[in-house]
Amino acid sequence: MKFNIKDVAKKAGVSISTVSRVVNESKVVKSETQQRVMDAIRELGYKPNAIARSLKIKNTKTIGIMIPDISNQFFPEVVRGVEDIANMYKYNIFLCNTDRDRDKELQYFDALEEKQVDGIVLMGNEVAEDLYTKIKLTNIPVVLIGADYIDVPSVSIDHVKAGKAMVKYLIKKGHKHIGLLTGKVTDPAYGVARLEGYKMALEEDGIEFKEELVIEGDLRYKSGYEGAKMLLDLKEPPTAIFAATDEMAIGVLRAAQEMGIKIPEELAIVGFDNLDISEKLFPSLTTVAQPMYELGAIGMRVLTKILNDDALESDKIILNYSIIERETS
Amino acid sequence: MKFNIKDVAKKAGVSISTVSRVVNESKVVKSETQQRVMDAIRELGYKPNAIARSLKIKNTKTIGIMIPDISNQFFPEVVRGVEDIANMYKYNIFLCNTDRDRDKELQYFDALEEKQVDGIVLMGNEVAEDLYTKIKLTNIPVVLIGADYIDVPSVSIDHVKAGKAMVKYLIKKGHKHIGLLTGKVTDPAYGVARLEGYKMALEEDGIEFKEELVIEGDLRYKSGYEGAKMLLDLKEPPTAIFAATDEMAIGVLRAAQEMGIKIPEELAIVGFDNLDISEKLFPSLTTVAQPMYELGAIGMRVLTKILNDDALESDKIILNYSIIERETS
DNA sequence: TTGTATGCGTTATCAC
DNA sequence: GTGATAACGCATACAA
Secondary structure, X not given: OOOOHHHHHHHHOOOHHHHHHHHOOOOOOOHHHHHHHHHHHHHHOOOOXXXXXXXXXXXXXXXXXXXXXXXXXXXXXXXXXXXXXXXXXXXXXXXXXXXXOHHHHHHHHHHHHHOOOOEEEEEOOOOOHHHHHXXXXXXXXXXXXXXXXXXXXXXXXXXXXXXXXXHHHHHHOOOOOEEEEEOXXXXXXXXXXXXXXXXXHHHHOOOOOOHHHEEEOOOOHHHHHHHHHHHHOOOOOOOEEEEOOHHHHHHXXXXXXXXXXXXXXXXXXXXXXXXXXXXXXXXXXXXXEOOHHHHHHHHHHHHHHHHOOOOOOOOEEEEOOEEEOOOOO | OOOOHHHHHHHHOOOHHHHHHHHOOOOOOOHHHHHHHHHHHHHHOOOOOHHHHHHHHOOXXXXXXXXXXXXXXXXXXXXXXXXXXHHHOOOEEEEEEOOOOHHHHHHHHHHHHHOOOOEEEEEOOOOOHHHHHHHHHOOOOEEEEOOOOOOOOEEEEOHHHHHHHHHHHHHHOOOOOEEEEEOOOOOXXXXXXXXXXXXXXXXXXXXXXOHHHEEEOOOOHHHHHHHHHHHHOOOOOOOEEEEOOHHHHHHHHHHHHHOOOOOOOOOEEEEEEOOXXXXXXXXXXXXXXXXXXXXXXXXXXXXXXXXXXXXXXXXEEEEOOEEEOOOOO
């Protein structure tokens, strides 16, 4: 039922080397024998065994992608970017959901190494000590997406600048009392960067920073919803809320709408990421767009360059963000 | 920098068979030598080469999953289900986005075969002739998710019954003039099944079927939005719209809200799937829940059973749907 | 309990 | 142009 190169060789009356040559499109084979071999291949339904091939040639045309969770709306778009480019260069990709769990990360990393992937694209904002050690120890190229704080090729956006730009946009709109729903203060991109951008924008415009206007969440819907309720229950509630992710912003939107607050007249809401859904909501969400697909695609492109020993212009690629003004502001 | 079993053997002063035995946790090794070998492994940072192993033992602990598009909200949840179970059984998964493109499907299928995956999970409502031929020809087990119309193990829901149930729900709510936004009439699940269920429900309640109330779309947001506009522009617009997917329903919602139509007082909107976002909208969406995670998880579970030669109770597993009543109806 | 030797399906080097 | 043959890194039958 399943044939190998030997079977083909026998059937075509040639040696396995010749079969190998035609499979690998070597030019030296006489076109007549080539035809015979191709006939045999077709008749037997022969498929080369990529495992055997990989063992010999020491690459697998396979890469791994580690992300926190594919069911979080943010990541599918990135993965799609990776996959499209990977496919273009004939790579297959192993998908690994880590849930930001240290053990799972290490476990998957080991599995990817053992399966001899040619490269790994890594996503998730914090890279734990242990994982970083592994990255430095392995000879498998790793590229980081969405963050740039370790000594590894990466593609990301400038989160501080982006956050700051959004707050400045709000200020220009006349807001002086702006709530911030941020990520964990330990999360470099969605926690510290967002808060830093927020503070910088306020400071530049001489607006006082008020502790009670910033609430730490976990970037998900529920914490956006709950954070908004807290903010909106303040004696002096904000006139605008900046959520660290669109998902949180959707929670804010829902909370505000439940309370009968008019958007954007009584409350402006802005998010971060530009999820696919954000423009489909009513009212549609103002947000800072992260080029998610490009993050993935360019990340993978960088990886292919590394794998081809092509020169990289830079180890750290910074992509542009943009503020998308819609109906919630 | 990269060591193999031979290096470990030398370092530990044993043969490669012994190293192989401790790596594979064979019980026969004397605990003293086992310790020596483990020390050598640790010191060298040895990682077994899964490719070589696979070549020898003829399985790869790898499966492939083919879906139309990971960036369509429906699939990440399914993939997550697959991955969780796969991970539990120590499988890694190749992610393949086919875009419902025939060529891509064939291409990926070939690639998965060549890479010797142990099994394939297939999703997407139509299985093209060519692909089906390949499935029947290969000896790699394939399980189908979300559809059950070919001679392959599958897990899905009863789409006709589910569609019918939703329409009956609408009728019980007092609606007699119900619009249907369906998928392509060639799509077994989202096209024909939805229409069939709709017709059955109407018929049972003696409601006349009106051609102009059903519009064929492509299951995506835009076609929901546009379909809704057409329906709502009718001289006698429907009092309820049943969209074949939540994504379409979100388009309907947006269209209605733009037109200032009160939901659900003036128009009920119901969808299908129960996407994560659907309960977060305002108003939240009434829909029939497809157990997406379970579809994936159980599909993968079936695959592991096949791979272990465990008995399958049934080749065709039908999961339950449920109607989730929320604010749009 | 451990070691030797063979083969998994390829590619590539070297002859012819 | 083509064919033997030796790796690739491992698991395992068999011997010791």
